Amino acid sequence: MARRVTILGAGLVGSLLAIILKKRGYDVTVYERRPDMRLNLMSAGKSINLAMSERGWRALELAGLRKDIQDIAIPMYGRYLHQADGSSAFQQYGTNNEAIYSVSRGELNRKLMTLAEEHGVTIKFDHKCTRVDVAENRLHIEHPDGSTQTIDTDLLFGADGAFSALRNSYIHMDRVDARHFYLKHGYKELSIPPLEGGALQIEENGLHIWPRKNFMMIALPNTDGNFTCTLFMPFEGKDSFEQLQTEADVKAFFNEHFPDAVPKMPTLMEDFFGNPTASLITTFIEPWHYKDKSALIGDAAHAIVPFYGQGMNAGFEDCTILAGLMDQYKDDWATILKTYDDMRKPNGDAVAELALKNFIEMRDKVADAAFLERKKIEKELVKRYPEQFISVYEMVSFSHIPYNTAISCIAAQDELLGKIMATGNFFENIKQDIFLQQLDKWVAGYHESVQQLDFGHKDD
Amino acid sequence: MARRVTILGAGLVGSLLAIILKKRGYDVTVYERRPDMRLNLMSAGKSINLAMSERGWRALELAGLRKDIQDIAIPMYGRYLHQADGSSAFQQYGTNNEAIYSVSRGELNRKLMTLAEEHGVTIKFDHKCTRVDVAENRLHIEHPDGSTQTIDTDLLFGADGAFSALRNSYIHMDRVDARHFYLKHGYKELSIPPLEGGALQIEENGLHIWPRKNFMMIALPNTDGNFTCTLFMPFEGKDSFEQLQTEADVKAFFNEHFPDAVPKMPTLMEDFFGNPTASLITTFIEPWHYKDKSALIGDAAHAIVPFYGQGMNAGFEDCTILAGLMDQYKDDWATILKTYDDMRKPNGDAVAELALKNFIEMRDKVADAAFLERKKIEKELVKRYPEQFISVYEMVSFSHIPYNTAISCIAAQDELLGKIMATGNFFENIKQDIFLQQLDKWVAGYHESVQQLDFGHKDD
Numbered sequence: 001m002a003r004r005v006t007i008l009g010a011g012l013v014g015s016l017l018a019i020i021l022k023k024r025g026y027d028v029t030v031y032e033r034r035p036d037m038r039l040n041l042m043s044a045g046k047s048i049n050l051a052m053s054e055r056g057w058r059a060l061e062l063a064g065l066r067k068d069i070q071d072i073a074i075p076m077y078g079r080y081l082h083q084a085d086g087s088s089a090f091q092q093y094g095t096n097n098e099a100i101y102s103v104s105r106g107e108l109n110r111k112l113m114t115l116a117e118e119h120g121v122t123i124k125f126d127h128k129c130t131r132v133d134v135a136e137n138r139l140h141i142e143h144p145d146g147s148t149q150t151i152d153t154d155l156l157f158g159a160d161g162a163f164s165a166l167r168n169s170y171i172h173m174d175r176v177d178a179r180h181f182y183l184k185h186g187y188k189e190l191s192i193p194p195l196e197g198g199a200l201q202i203e204e205n206g207l208h209i210w211p212r213k214n215f216m217m218i219a220l221p222n223t224d225g226n227f228t229c230t231l232f233m234p235f236e237g238k239d240s241f242e243q244l245q246t247e248a249d250v251k252a253f254f255n256e257h258f259p260d261a262v263p264k265m266p267t268l269m270e271d272f273f274g275n276p277t278a279s280l281i282t283t284f285i286e287p288w289h290y291k292d293k294s295a296l297i298g299d300a301a302h303a304i305v306p307f308y309g310q311g312m313n314a315g316f317e318d319c320t321i322l323a324g325l326m327d328q329y330k331d332d333w334a335t336i337l338k339t340y341d342d343m344r345k346p347n348g349d350a351v352a353e354l355a356l357k358n359f360i361e362m363r364d365k366v367a368d369a370a371f372l373e374r375k376k377i378e379k380e381l382v383k384r385y386p387e388q389f390i391s392v393y394e395m396v397s398f399s400h401i402p403y404n405t406a407i408s409c410i411a412a413q414d415e416l417l418g419k420i421m422a423t424g425n426f427f428e429n430i431k432q433d434i435f436l437q438q439l440d441k442w443v444a445g446y447h448e449s450v451q452q453l454d455f456g457h458k459d460d
Numbered sequence: 461m462a463r464r465v466t467i468l469g470a471g472l473v474g475s476l477l478a479i480i481l482k483k484r485g486y487d488v489t490v491y492e493r494r495p496d497m498r499l500n501l502m503s504a505g506k507s508i509n510l511a512m513s514e515r516g517w518r519a520l521e522l523a524g525l526r527k528d529i530q531d532i533a534i535p536m537y538g539r540y541l542h543q544a545d546g547s548s549a550f551q552q553y554g555t556n557n558e559a560i561y562s563v564s565r566g567e568l569n570r571k572l573m574t575l576a577e578e579h580g581v582t583i584k585f586d587h588k589c590t591r592v593d594v595a596e597n598r599l600h601i602e603h604p605d606g607s608t609q610t611i612d613t614d615l616l617f618g619a620d621g622a623f624s625a626l627r628n629s630y631i632h633m634d635r636v637d638a639r640h641f642y643l644k645h646g647y648k649e650l651s652i653p654p655l656e657g658g659a660l661q662i663e664e665n666g667l668h669i670w671p672r673k674n675f676m677m678i679a680l681p682n683t684d685g686n687f688t689c690t691l692f693m694p695f696e697g698k699d700s701f702e703q704l705q706t707e708a709d710v711k712a713f714f715n716e717h718f719p720d721a722v723p724k725m726p727t728l729m730e731d732f733f734g735n736p737t738a739s740l741i742t743t744f745i746e747p748w749h750y751k752d753k754s755a756l757i758g759d760a761a762h763a764i765v766p767f768y769g770q771g772m773n774a775g776f777e778d779c780t781i782l783a784g785l786m787d788q789y790k791d792d793w794a795t796i797l798k799t800y801d802d803m804r805k806p807n808g809d810a811v812a813e814l815a816l817k818n819f820i821e822m823r824d825k826v827a828d829a830a831f832l833e834r835k836k837i838e839k840e841l842v843k844r845y846p847e848q849f850i851s852v853y854e855m856v857s858f859s860h861i862p863y864n865t866a867i868s869c870i871a872a873q874d875e876l877l878g879k880i881m882a883t884g885n886f887f888e889n890i891k892q893d894i895f896l897q898q899l900d901k902w903v904a905g906y907h908e909s910v911q912q913l914d915f916g917h918k919d920d
Binding site: 163171172174175176177178179180181182235279 | 623631632634635636637638639640641642695739
């Protein structure tokens with residue numbers, strides 16, 4: 001029976017998983033390569049804000065942290081679009097006033113670490129795992145002074161992110177498949193601070209987007225009145241980071257593309273030249289586990305791009321699923337890890353694809369009138385056919401429906417909405433009974449075509 | 461100007477590249493992790509025979525080795541099919557009696573190493589490169605006694621195979637994309653030795669295939685009268701290595717599926733249980749080079765499955781292309797490596813795809829009467845329309861047409877042959893003028909649809 005549990009990484013997923021395992025009676029030690037972030041509040045200048053949605057909240061509930069985090073979370077009810085022509089539009093996310101929540105990654109992480117320690121978890125900071133002898137479950141640890149040690153463990157979780165040491169050890173094993181790729185786009189953090197006196201410069205309760213086809217800027221609210229902006233843009237070529245070398249370049253570019261934002265960004269130059277230009281990786285690996293000995297979780301298993309706001313949510317859902325399997329299979333870790341892998345791998349693949357697709361939606365399609373119209377129609381369908389239709393966005397952000405079910409509904413929803421929109425003005429048409437009869441049939445046909453998919457339990 | 465050139469790996473590609481560079485006046489040192497294979501003739505029991513084809517010969521010519529290797533190469537003019545019903549068939553590869561050549565990997569490698577040393581190349585055996593500091597071009601070398609050293613170089617080539625240390629160092633760099641995956645099939649080497657007195661047991665001048673849909677056995681001739689057999693079969697599931705645990709299992713399986721071969725395989729049991737079951741990897745990486753400092757070549761850049769017999773040929777062609785670029789750009793290695801990458805990466809991707817497709821062809825389609833008929837028709841088309849039609853197989857094996865051109869012709873050839881075969885018995889039809897007129901049009905249409913592709917120079 002596995003008793004000594006080791007977790008690599010005291011990030012969001014590692015800390016949450018530590019709490020869940022400790023609550024079940026395991027001895028849990030977490031090895032974190034960085035120093036304790038609670039002792040040093042410096043920002044790395046490259047951490048995109050978190051958007052907590054339904055899957056994240058459920059996992060926090062397991063840790064007893066929902067209430068604490070709700071107090072520091074800012075609801076975002078929809079997208080504020082800042083169009084190139086200076087106009088703006090609001091596009092609500094949910095049908096019933098649902099929101100996603102802007103949360104400070106640092107604050108959430110600090111709370112999770114502290115809670116883990118309060119439960120009796122040991123977190124060893126400045127312990128960098130360089131590799132794992134997977135068959136032996138032996139960790140090689142390096143300390144900041146260059147000294148090394150090895151540690152043997154019964155059960156190991158790699159929650160150590162996209163560049164996971166456990167993942168790197170897996171990929172050198174026979175018959176482990178792996179892939180990673182970077183977007184041609186990078187990102188840079190910028191800022192819209194509050195006015196003197198504390199007044200906010202843009203609306204608080206939304207996710208702001210400046211969609212510009214091949215690039216975009218977004219902004220998420222923080223509790224201190226500051227908005228964290230992120231510019232996503234190609235590294236090279238037309239409208240790229242490479243082209244913005246001087247302050248004059250940056251000034252001209254922002255004045256051309258983000259004229260409404262520029263007056264609100266007093267620290268633009270120092271942010272732009274002080275913060276790094278970071279890359280965006282997507283990773284896949286198969287399998288995610290090794291016998292009853294170890295498994296990958298969170299970004300270590302499935303690092304994704306941030307455009308659906310699902311990275312942390314997916315990692316937290318990994319924890320929820322694992323907790324459920326522990327309830328079901330007790331200490332049978334061979335079965336737990338195998339089942340976890342079978343259940344989660346297809347969803348890891350799916351959320352990676354959803355995140356990549358949403359980049360195109362955010363930076364390009366949201367600027368289209370037809371897209372905005374479609375979103376309104378989708379909401380009307382959710383209201384009229386709550387048993388038959390739920391939009392993909394709502395599945396991902398406001399439900400626990402598996403990500404791969406959501407992916408599988410995309411083509412059928414595209415077809416349905418395509419038919420509807422081909423008939424002209426939807427909100428005029430639905431005043432006519434004959435159209436409504438046709439709509440009933442189309443929606444029933446859609447529902448028929450997807451009902452064999454796994455939508456989970458009704459009360460999920 | 462780069463003068464100190466370092467090559468990782470004294471395999472086929474590394475040794476050939478060393479010769480090519482040394483002939484151009486560079487100081488070349490090769491680091492090989494294994495001991496000198498010329499001092500120890502043990503077989504690893506897992507090295508599929510080589511099938512040398514046109515691209516390989518051209519590169520050997522650069523090294524002045526064509527004649528030497530021809531003396532130890534056995535021409536294979538086509539496939540000998542051993543069907544499940546006990547019947548057999550011969551299917552010629554070329555239209556003009558072209559052949560691919562069975563060559564001993566070990567013998568070829570030994571000759572290349574010796575030639576390299578004769579030219580003044582230094583090969584350091586038992587020097588294992590564990591990693592490379594890519595920006596500094598610094599190699600970390602480990603010796604069998606555990607001692608280590610670092611070596612700085614001006615220009616570095618990773619010719620160290622699928623598990624290349626240089627590739628492994630590249631993949632940890634920002635914005636380098638990489639992928640690798642294994643087939644669900646593994647392979648095991650077996651043997652059909654000559655009879656006492658030396659008589660061959662099966663025809664010498666062909667590549668023997670026992671196609672059995674989801675698995676297959678092949679056999680290639682050696683100069684000593686022995687045929688190296690390779691069984692390709694799933695690791696798990698129906699008809700898999702996992703299922704063959706006992707001698708009784710193996711005996712029953714071979715008697716059922718390869719009854720004609722069994723009496724010719726006196727060492728079947730010791731081969732089967734003595735030789736490893738090996739896996740089959742395909743790798744991709746992008747980019748293949750770093751500035752003017754280093755590049756991947758051969759399997760290190762593009763490890764592929766062996767089913768088109770193109771692994772070594774593709775690696776040798778990398779050398780030919782590189783030699784051409786050295787002629788063109790002299791010592792401008794920034795341009796040479798960038799151009800090499802741009803030219804070869806699409807072809808590396810293409811040959812990987814061709815090799816994967818050919819596995820299905822070899823193990824499954826070749827057993828079909830329709831497939832054999834198609835191959836005959838293709839040859840007739842090559843004869844009748846030499847300026848307009850060349851089959852994909854002939855492009856790959858008997859020409860220097862880029863692999864990605866060959867891949868791009870597949871769909872058009874499928875369409876052309878589909879039309880032709882839908883009209884019934886081709887070899888009866890072509891006796892009629894009206895059919896021939898139709899055929900002219902179809903072939904002209906095919907030619908039109910592919911003629912914008914890069915077929916290289918006519919005299920290539």
